Amino acid sequence: MTVEAGALRRLGSDPLRLALLAIRLGPVLILLLLVVIMSMLSPAFLTMLNLGNVLAQSAVIAVLAIGQLLVILTRGIDLSVGSTLALASVTGALVYSAAPSGPVVVLAMLATGMAVGAINGMGYVLGRLPHPFIITLATLSAARGLALWLSGGQPQQGMPEIVQMMGSGSAGWLPYSAFLVAAVALAVVLLTTRMVWGRWIYAVGGNPEGARRTAIPVDRVVISVYVLSGLAAGIAAIVTSGRLNAGSPTFGDLAELDSIAAVVIGGASFLGGRGGVGNALVGALMIGIIRNGMNLLDVDAFLQPIVIGVVIVMAVESDVVRGRLESRFRITQAARS
Numbered sequence: 001m002t003v004e005a006g007a008l009r010r011l012g013s014d015p016l017r018l019a020l021l022a023i024r025l026g027p028v029l030i031l032l033l034l035v036v037i038m039s040m041l042s043p044a045f046l047t048m049l050n051l052g053n054v055l056a057q058s059a060v061i062a063v064l065a066i067g068q069l070l071v072i073l074t075r076g077i078d079l080s081v082g083s084t085l086a087l088a089s090v091t092g093a094l095v096y097s098a099a100p101s102g103p104v105v106v107l108a109m110l111a112t113g114m115a116v117g118a119i120n121g122m123g124y125v126l127g128r129l130p131h132p133f134i135i136t137l138a139t140l141s142a143a144r145g146l147a148l149w150l151s152g153g154q155p156q157q158g159m160p161e162i163v164q165m166m167g168s169g170s171a172g173w174l175p176y177s178a179f180l181v182a183a184v185a186l187a188v189v190l191l192t193t194r195m196v197w198g199r200w201i202y203a204v205g206g207n208p209e210g211a212r213r214t215a216i217p218v219d220r221v222v223i224s225v226y227v228l229s230g231l232a233a234g235i236a237a238i239v240t241s242g243r244l245n246a247g248s249p250t251f252g253d254l255a256e257l258d259s260i261a262a263v264v265i266g267g268a269s270f271l272g273g274r275g276g277v278g279n280a281l282v283g284a285l286m287i288g289i290i291r292n293g294m295n296l297l298d299v300d301a302f303l304q305p306i307v308i309g310v311v312i313v314m315a316v317e318s319d320v321v322r323g324r325l326e327s328r329f330r331i332t333q334a335a336r337s
Contacts, residue, residue, distance in 0.1 A: 063236045065283060207273075261283065
């Protein structure tokens with residue numbers, strides 16, 4: 001290869017490298033752009049009180065998105081998280097009415113979420129279903145119906161003080177729910193980056209057959225991510241119930257779509273094996289900021305789903321473009337070497 005040819009190849013690859021970096025940082029850049037735009041459109045946006053509101057409103061989506069991320073990393077999907085949230089909240093309220101103990105109520109809500117997650121995971125794996133869409137769609141309906149039946153279709157008032165504190169308490173302008181989100185995020189980061197189990201999740205999502213050939217317990221890994229997604233729904237139920245001091249069968253309506261949207265907007269891939277907790281948090285904050293900004297600007301609430309839908313399409317398209325750029329970059333690197 002001549003010196004001139006090598007120089008041309010380097011010049012050709014640098015714009016590609018920059019474009020690839022821009023696509024990868026796209027969600028973060030969009031988040032920063034949203035913050036700048038909203039601060040210009042509404043003076044109230046960057047006030048401490050409103051930033052606290054954004055964090056509080058985004059907390060439930062963020063927790064659900066972290067659980068959903070683990071499922072999507074394995075090429076799966078969990079459509080039941082919204083209904084699981086509702087069932088866990090009703091269970092907590094009923095337990096509180098029978099045994100008014102904060103720790104018992106919290107454990108009951110978390111156990112409910114994990115139970116639904118275990119049903120999803122085992123139903124998918126042991127039932128040899130073609131896709132988790134089927135079992136999680138079934139539990140979406142079943143969990144919501146069970147919540148309606150247990151509550152008689154009515155909200156059940158009353159939650160212990162610890163639940164109310166996590167849902168509506170704050171340290172100044174900073175809500176306690178933000179600390180809960182940070183704790184959940186840190187735990188999942190440690191699990192996925194410091195433990196073999198976390199590497200197994202990425203391996204299963206990246207190449208399921210290859211993971212089986214290397215003796216990775218694929219079935220157990222898949223079941224575990226659905227259990228953790230259910231646990232995240234139980235944690236989200238604590239936040240939601242604490243904010244409203246009640247358990248209701250209508251809680252979490254369409255929350256599954258918000259959690260999926262947050263993960264996708266954040267840059268994770270439906271093809272599995274790519275994404276991180278930061279992706280989920282960025283996506284959740286973007287959704288929270290968009291909704292908060294539209295409320296501040298007094299935009300019709302019916303337009304919010306349209307805006308979120310457009311953002312999702314843009315995020316998915318950027319994922320497609322990113323995949324193509326990565327392929328071109330690998331080809332260019334191979335040619336240079």
